Amino acid sequence: MGIRTVEEYKQSLRDGRKVYISGERVEDITKHRVLGLTVDTIGAAYELAQKGDQKTRDLLIAKHPETGEPINRFYVTPRTPEDLANRTKAIHTLMRLTGGLPFGKDIGTDCLNAAMAVAKQMGNKQYEANAKNFLEHLRKNDLHTCGAITCVKGDRGKEPAHQKHPDYYLHVVDKNKEGIFVKGAKIHITSAPAANEIMVVPTRQMRENEADYAVSFAIPANTKGITFICRNGRGPWSDKEFHADRPVRELTEAMIVFDNVFVPWDRVFMCGEWQHSMNIAYTFATFHRFTAISYKVPNVEVMAGCAVAMAKYNGLFKVSHIREKLADIAAYVETLRALADAAAAKPVMFGDIAVPNPLIANMAKLHFASKYHEFVKLIQDIGGGILATSPDKKDWDNPEIHDYLEHYLGGSADYSTEERMRMIHETMRHVASHEAAFHEVTTVHAEGSMAAQKMMILHESPLKKYEMRAKIAAGILPIGTPVD
Ligand SMILES: Cc1cc2nc3c(=O)[nH]c(=O)nc-3n(C[C@H](O)[C@H](O)[C@H](O)COP(=O)(O)OP(=O)(O)OC[C@H]3O[C@@H](n4cnc5c(N)ncnc54)[C@H](O)[C@@H]3O)c2cc1C
Secondary structure (H helix, E strand, O other): OOOOOHHHHHHHOOOOOOEEEOOEEEOOHHHOOOHHHHHHHHHHHHHHHHHOOHHHHHHHEEEOOOOOOEEEHHHOOOOOHHHHHHHHHHHHHHHHHHOOOOOOOHHHHHHHHHHHHHHHHHOOHHHHHHHHHHHHHHHHHOOOEEEEOOEOOOOOOOOHHHOOOHHHOOEEEEEOOOEEEEEEEEEEEEOHHHOOEEEEOOOOOOOHHHHHHOEEEEEEOOOOOEEEEEOOOOOOOOOOOOOOOOOOOOOOEEEEEEEEEEEEHHHEEEEOOHHHHHHHHHHHHHHHHHHHHHHHHHHHHHHHHHHHHHHHHOOOOOOHHHHHHHHHHHHHHHHHHHHHHHHHHOOEEEOOEEEOOHHHHHHHHHHHHHHHHHHHHHHHHHHOOHHHHOOOHHHHHOHHHHHHHHHHOOOOOOOOHHHHHHHHHHHHHHHOOHHHHHHHHHHHHOOOOHHHHHHHHHHHOOHHHHHHHHHHHOOOOOOOOOOO
16 A cells, blocks of 8 residues: 555544543544544645645655565655755645644654664564564555553652552553553653544653563554543634635554553564663663654744744834844744754664664754743744734724724735734644643643753763863873873
8 A cells, every 4th residue: 555545544533432532522523623633634744645746745755675565655764864854844844734733653653763772772673573574564454543642640759669650651561472461651742632542651761670561552542441541632723713725733642551562472563671661762762862853943943934924023123122133032932943954964872773873862852942931032032022912813804993904003014914913823822822831841741841852962062071071181190191
């Protein structure tokens, strides 16, 4: 099959999976007001791979490295900086053309690439073969896979083995000749209810007494014992919003409950090898932070554009303090872009798998998460209080008050009032709405908290080298002492 149509993708979701949202069981998620948007957002990527222009299809569709058959770009295991750069380009293109984030394969393959790299490092041929076979299954059937890493975790101050009950972290409860049984819950899993397969990786390092928690595997979303409990979302455009002529794009996250779920051995990539749990979690995090910095660039470009446009509509583009703020905005975006490019250009090789540069990928994620709120503040500052109090589209459409709005809400004479109103509404969505608050929290936590990035930056940075350079400078070590 190789490349599916949107209809084939949608049909594959009508498989009896157990999905709840706002307390209600949903039989067909493709038709649900909120979950349907997630399906359509992911579906938009399937559509572009089928019907996009030649350049887009060349980017989204790659050749199977052995057979030459068409496969989705995300199912190319990265071997070179170019493979990593192509992943980034595919994410940028998908976001710009669909107007959203069609995360259908990215996080799942971040997990699978990590599982594959770590199976090689463990020297476990069976796990390696399982990971390779699973990849072939994804390639052949063009499946959507989510990545389930984050456990619900209970008391954050306690390790998995010392919690009130054993299920705050996903773990193996039984094994037999055919496979393993797992119990626990993963949370915040992006686009999970609309996935074909769930790819599971441990959320943290496990110790010897936590070997049952060192488990990685993949299973179909409709497997017995799996329940999705989804976040509610904004739903389609309302008649109160000025908006572009394209559908809302949104992904829904879910808590996935694993209630004694059976996983056959040929779908297991780690089971009990606690010594390697840190490595798989760490390698996943590196791949995933690279995905994150790739999708953030098109996002923050649009937000920066709102600031530029609002400065112009308000007649302030040439004012010095506004230009200073625009410089800070541009520096935020371009630093992120430069770091994302550098992370792809300088990978670390795990055997023949190219892992994005861990130091640079973590620096990039820390940059966007730690400075995002300041970036939002600058846009809010330039836009003005109208971002909080703007009349809505229904006011604009009401002939009794329309002329007042037209007359009084204009800005620079170079632009129409309607254009300014449209940009105000676009900017509000990013910096003064329920969605904006969602993104502020997401920027901090998704792809790991800032403390997690700092831990990895410390681990990857040449602290010893810095120290030796200082000692040479201070005359404690002689000039010419080797430092590398
Ligand atoms: C929109 C969204 C989408 C996401 N998508 C996915 C996904 O697809 N797949 C997936 O697996 N995950 C996903 N995540 C989860 C994300 O990776 C986590 O939110 C993140 O790792 C933080 O974990 P947490 O939410 O449990 O926060 P917590 O762990 O509760 O963290 C809160 C704070 O406590 C600190 N903290 C926690 N534990 C400790 C400790 N032991 N010692 C010291 N400090 C500690 C953290 O550093 C942080 O500052 C998503 C999250 C969001 C918001």
